[in-house]
Amino acid sequence: MFHIQNRIVTGFFAVTLLTAATTCVAERVDVIKLRLGAGNVGTGKNKSELCQGCHGETGVSLDDMVPNLAGQYSRYIAKELRDFQSGARTHQIMSALALTINDAELIDIATFFASQKKMQGNGPEGNPVGKKIFLKGDVPRKIPPCETCHGVNGKGRAPNISTFPVIGGQHKGYLRAQLINWRSGERLNSPGNIMSQIAENLTDAEIDALADYLSGL
Ligand code: HEC
Numbered sequence: 001m002f003h004i005q006n007r008i009v010t011g012f013f014a015v016t017l018l019t020a021a022t023t024c025v026a027e028r029v030d031v032i033k034l035r036l037g038a039g040n041v042g043t044g045k046n047k048s049e050l051c052q053g054c055h056g057e058t059g060v061s062l063d064d065m066v067p068n069l070a071g072q073y074s075r076y077i078a079k080e081l082r083d084f085q086s087g088a089r090t091h092q093i094m095s096a097l098a099l100t101i102n103d104a105e106l107i108d109i110a111t112f113f114a115s116q117k118k119m120q121g122n123g124p125e126g127n128p129v130g131k132k133i134f135l136k137g138d139v140p141r142k143i144p145p146c147e148t149c150h151g152v153n154g155k156g157r158a159p160n161i162s163t164f165p166v167i168g169g170q171h172k173g174y175l176r177a178q179l180i181n182w183r184s185g186e187r188l189n190s191p192g193n194i195m196s197q198i199a200e201n202l203t204d205a206e207i208d209a210l211a212d213y214l215s216g217l
């Protein structure tokens with residue numbers, strides 16, 4: 001497991017060096033293309049009416065426990081839906097709903113939500129504990145910096161990696177619940193179990209602090 005983790009992280013450092021100059025400016029065309037994936041925005045908008053009932057018309061939900069999908073990577077959205085379909089990830093509502101969507105619909109729906117203005121918090125409350133772990137991790141305790149994978153302000157690891165979801169500006173209650181689910185083993189669908197390994201080492205207070213910090217970004 002650590003082998004996988006190290007390999008991933010080494011890859012990121014190379015990416016960081018290559019892209020350091022571009023991470024803070026407006027998204028480039030190739031980055032947007034990667035985020036959107038191969039579907040059709042207009043078709044996806046129509047086909048996602050059911051989803052909009054909970055996730056919001058533009059992918060910004062009103063419920064703290066329903067994740068925002070606005071500006072999320074389409075590939076990640078599709079992967080999670082397929083995980084709900086296969087049972088790799090389970091949730092009382094989403095597992096049943098996912099079964100009603102076919103593959104073609106899924107690609108369009110994912111592209112529609114990905115095309116919306118990226119989720120945004122109300123400004124960083126600057127939770128110092130959360131901020132420190134996000135930027136620096138706690139390496140002796142085997143907690144890597146979240147930013148390494150989730151990108152600047154948790155907005156994604158552009159330009160060429162869509163495996164790592166946008167988490168900056170996500171709802172606090174949802175973030176907290178997911179970190180608890182990774183830690184307890186209730187959610188087990190991250191590649192190489194990377195998130196399970198990381199969350200295992202987080203305390204309750206750290207999970208609260210991270211959710212607080214990330215939701216503001
Ligand atoms: C009745 C409300 C409801 C409806 C309708 C609904 N969802 Fe969800 N969705 C949820 C909830 C609640 C979660 C959080 C699941 C969890 O806690 O693991 C979720 C999670 C997700 C996730 C995971 C997001 C992430 O960040 O990991 C995706 C993707 C998703 N839904 C897509 C859809 C799509 C596509 C549709 C339409 C086919 C849809 N949902 C319809 C309530 C809903």
Ligand code: HEC
Pocket residue numbers: 005008009067079080133134143144145146147148149150163164165166167175178179189190191194195198210
């Ligand atoms: C080595 C890479 C890596 C690092 C470091 C990392 N993550 Fe993740 N994280 C991932 C991947 C990959 C996923 C997507 C899992 C999946 O496919 O379902 C993920 C998913 C998540 C999710 C679920 C998002 C959602 O919408 O459901 C949360 C929350 C999260 N990470 C928080 C964190 C926090 C907090 C840290 C730092 C303590 C962190 N991550 C560090 C790779 C990483």
